Amino acid sequence: MNIKKSWWKWLCIPLGLYVLLVGMLVPLKPGITSIDNFNATAGQPFSVHVKGYNSNFDIAENLKAFLRLDSSFLIQHALIKVNGPTDLQLQFDIPNFLPTSEDYATGTLILDNEVDGPSILPAVIRLEQANINVQDGNNLWSKTSLNLASVEKGFKFPHRNILNETIRNTFFHVAIWFAMFFLLILSLINSIQYLRLRSFEKDINASSYAEVAILFGLIGIATGSVWAKYTWGAFWISDVKLNMSAVALLIYVAYLILRASIQDIDSRARLSAAYNIFAFVAMIPLIFVIPRMTDSLHPGNGGNPALGGEDLDNRLRMVFYPAIILWSIIGYWLSNLNIRVKKITEQLISKK
Amino acid sequence: MLHNIIHIIKHEVLLDYRQKFSIAGTVLFAIASVFVVEKVFQEIKVFSWNAIFWILFIFVSLNSMVRSYAKMTNKRYHYYYTLYDPTDLSLAKIVYNTFNLFFLACVLYFFMSWFTIDPITNKPLFFGALFLGSLGIGAMVSFVSILATKGENSHTLLAILSIPLLIPTVLLLLKITAAASGILNDSSITTDFTFLAAIDLLSIGLSLILFPSLWRN
Numbered sequence: 001m002n003i004k005k006s007w008w009k010w011l012c013i014p015l016g017l018y019v020l021l022v023g024m025l026v027p028l029k030p031g032i033t034s035i036d037n038f039n040a041t042a043g044q045p046f047s048v049h050v051k052g053y054n055s056n057f058d059i060a061e062n063l064k065a066f067l068r069l070d071s072s073f074l075i076q077h078a079l080i081k082v083n084g085p086t087d088l089q090l091q092f093d094i095p096n097f098l099p100t101s102e103d104y105a106t107g108t109l110i111l112d113n114e115v116d117g118p119s120i121l122p123a124v125i126r127l128e129q130a131n132i133n134v135q136d137g138n139n140l141w142s143k144t145s146l147n148l149a150s151v152e153k154g155f156k157f158p159h160r161n162i163l164n165e166t167i168r169n170t171f172f173h174v175a176i177w178f179a180m181f182f183l184l185i186l187s188l189i190n191s192i193q194y195l196r197l198r199s200f201e202k203d204i205n206a207s208s209y210a211e212v213a214i215l216f217g218l219i220g221i222a223t224g225s226v227w228a229k230y231t232w233g234a235f236w237i238s239d240v241k242l243n244m245s246a247v248a249l250l251i252y253v254a255y256l257i258l259r260a261s262i263q264d265i266d267s268r269a270r271l272s273a274a275y276n277i278f279a280f281v282a283m284i285p286l287i288f289v290i291p292r293m294t295d296s297l298h299p300g301n302g303g304n305p306a307l308g309g310e311d312l313d314n315r316l317r318m319v320f321y322p323a324i325i326l327w328s329i330i331g332y333w334l335s336n337l338n339i340r341v342k343k344i345t346e347q348l349i350s351k352k
Numbered sequence: 353m354l355h356n357i358i359h360i361i362k363h364e365v366l367l368d369y370r371q372k373f374s375i376a377g378t379v380l381f382a383i384a385s386v387f388v389v390e391k392v393f394q395e396i397k398v399f400s401w402n403a404i405f406w407i408l409f410i411f412v413s414l415n416s417m418v419r420s421y422a423k424m425t426n427k428r429y430h431y432y433y434t435l436y437d438p439t440d441l442s443l444a445k446i447v448y449n450t451f452n453l454f455f456l457a458c459v460l461y462f463f464m465s466w467f468t469i470d471p472i473t474n475k476p477l478f479f480g481a482l483f484l485g486s487l488g489i490g491a492m493v494s495f496v497s498i499l500a501t502k503g504e505n506s507h508t509l510l511a512i513l514s515i516p517l518l519i520p521t522v523l524l525l526l527k528i529t530a531a532a533s534g535i536l537n538d539s540s541i542t543t544d545f546t547f548l549a550a551i552d553l554l555s556i557g558l559s560l561i562l563f564p565s566l567w568r569n
Contacts, residue, residue: 195565250516257512261503271499274562275513278495281558282517285551290520 008329015326023171023319030055030116031159033086035109035124040067042129043096045078050111052086052119053159060113065090066146067125068108073099073141095140097133104128110146118148121161158313166230170316171323173223176216179327183213183335184252188280191273203269204346206276208338210255212331217249232297241291241298248283255279356436360444378416382408382460390467398471402529405464406522410489410515412460413453417493418500418510433567442494442563446556449490450483457482471533477541478532481525484545488521488552495559498566524548 003010033053040046046067057063065077065088079091088111098105107125112118160167187209194202224242225235236242258275262268291298368375385408393400432441461482465472472478493514500510524544530536538544 195562244520247516247519254513254516258499258503258509261505261509263504267502270565271502274566275496275499277562278517278555278558281554282520285520285547285554289547290523 009333012326012329012333015322015329019171019319019323019326023168023323026315026319027154027156028054028165028167029119029156029159031119031161031164032109032111032121033164035121038125040092040094040107040125040127042094042098042127044094045091046094046125047079047089047091048109048125050088050090050109052088052111052116053164054086054116055111055119056085056115057082057088057113058085060115062114063088064112065092066110066112067092067094068110068146069099069105069127069141072143073138074110074146075141094127095137097131097137097140098127098129099134099137099141101132101134103130103132110148112146112148119159155315157315162231166227167316169223169227171319173220173227175320175323175327176223177220178324179331180213180216180220182328183209183216183331184280184283186332186335187213187276191276194269194273195277200265200269201343203273204339204342205335206273207259208335208342210252210276211338212335214249214252214256215334216327216331217245217252221245221249237297239297240294241287241296244286244291248286251279251283251286353437353440356440357444357447360436360441361448364444364448374419375416378412378419378456379459381415382412382456383463385411386460386463386467389464393468396468398469398533398535399530401464401469401471402526402533402535405460405529406526408464409457409460409485410518410522412456413486413489413493414510414514416452416456417449417497418507438564438567439560441567442559445494446487446491446559449494450487453486453490454483457486471535472529473534474532478529480545481528481532481548484548484552485521485525488548488555489518491552491555491559492517492521495555495562498563521548521551524551 031053033051035048035050037046037048050065063080063082065080066074067077068074075092075095077090078093079089081089083089105127106123107127108123109121109125110118111120157167187206190202190206190209193199194206224245228237228242229235255272255275259268259272262271389396389404389408393404396404461472461478464470493510496514496517497506497510500506500513503509524547527536527538528541528544528548531538531541
């Protein structure tokens with residue numbers, strides 16, 4: 001095998017190893033998995049049992065816990081008891097009044113120590129008050145800004161609530177759909193070239209890329225479905241992004257059916273090239289425009305951030321971008337094999 | 353160009369007038385489906401009315417489109433080929449199909465409101481949506497039916513190829529109809545209209561670009 005000519009195939013091996021090993025083995029940052037008490041009342045002590053993840057409560061010496069309202073008001077823990085490395089018993093003395101004119105507020109739990117750094121469980125604790133006194137509330141809750149320990153030890157992926165370990169699926173679900181778009185664009189370019197040049201080779205290329213892209217689309221839906229099960233609670237929900245993705249796949253499966261139903265080689269190539277162009281353009285509003293117009297659970301739609309902000313931090317990017325390159329190369333490789341098989345089949349048929 | 357388009361449309365109308373049974377068949381299909389809906393549902397809710405209306409409309413328009421291209425035999429293709437520019441021909445087809453579908457949609461609405469209920473409170477909004485919908489579905493389905501008639505089993509193929517392509521249009525139409533019948537209070541209806549028009553323009557543009565490479569054998 002000529003290494004210079006097929007260097008990109010060899011590149012797959014280190015890239016694949018890197019994505020699999022680093023993507024699956026790098027630990028998550030410490031975080032909070034669950035708490036057992038969600039309701040607090042003003043003027044009463046609030047005790048809660050906290051389960052940590054990857055945390056080292058037993059080693060840490062300077063343990064701190066905060067209950068924060070909005071972005072400015074907070075109280076510190078009254079009592080802290082370590083039961084184990086990931087097990088903590090907390091007690092807060094909630095002041096008599098809340099700094100709000102409503103009868104409830106939502107609190108965020110923040111843990112901090114010098115070994116793990118801060119772990120946050122946002123907006124889970126509901127605080128209620130019987131009498132409202134904003135003035136006293138403002139005085140009772142301290143308005144100091146938090147000085148959290150900044151711990152940057154080792155290479156770790158961010159810990160997100162609900163997502164937890166499934167955050168690694170970014171390297172598969174998201175990256176495989178990126179690769180699918182790469183293949184669909186290659187298929188589109190080949191279809192346009194077929195209509196211009198009428199070379200039979202372009203038709204074989206376009207159909208091969210589209211077939212592998214459909215395979216990648218199905219894998220993307222499958223991995224997304226598993227992800228949905230562990231974050232949203234069901235394999236499939238009636239969400240606009242999911243429905244539109246399914247429709248986009250239907251459009252491309254229809255492309256294969258169109259190809260299969262026309263016997264004449266020339267008219268099959270011509271018609272399917274035209275349909276491929278139409279399908280690609282029709283897919284853009286389906287996947288990129290409509291889901292952004294309506295509410296959706298899927299990141300990147302209806303106000304949810306996708307590739308940016310807190311969701312994709314620089315450490316995830318260091319694996320995510322190589323993963324996109326890896327899956328694109330694998331898709332390109334698979335398509336090339338597909339193209340070669342088709343060409344040989346054509347030659348065998350014409351020899352007969 | 354305009355002269356040619358008008359000429360082709362006149363020709364189409366004349367052809368349809370000579371084969372009255374064909375368009376009457378489509379209208380009868382619409383009436384029969386509405387009658388089945390009335391019998392099946394007994395008492396129909398506004399939301400179901402909207403959904404059923406657009407589902408029936410998709411099937412009526414697919415039916416009518418198959419008819420429109422089935423009559424384009426090979427000999428007639430050759431005849432058109434010597435006479436007209438492909439862009440003129442596809443524009444004329446789109447215009448004719450749009451009015452054809454708009455007419456069928458009005459027939460469908462008339463019988464739906466006669467046999468069941470008439471939930472539409474905002475008539476201009478509804479008919480605006482009907483027109484834009486007919487334009488989009490007309491452009492898309494006339495493009496796809498050229499592909500489908502070349503394959504085997506063209507009825508099934510037309511449905512398989514066009515229904516996924518029609519889904520975004522139909523979803524928008526469903527939303528606008530829901531607003532027009534007062535069950536959805538949405539201030540972003542103008543956005544939906546713009547979006548519908550954008551999809552229509554996209555499909556018309558694509559048909560115009562791709563048709564010349566499709567029609568010659």
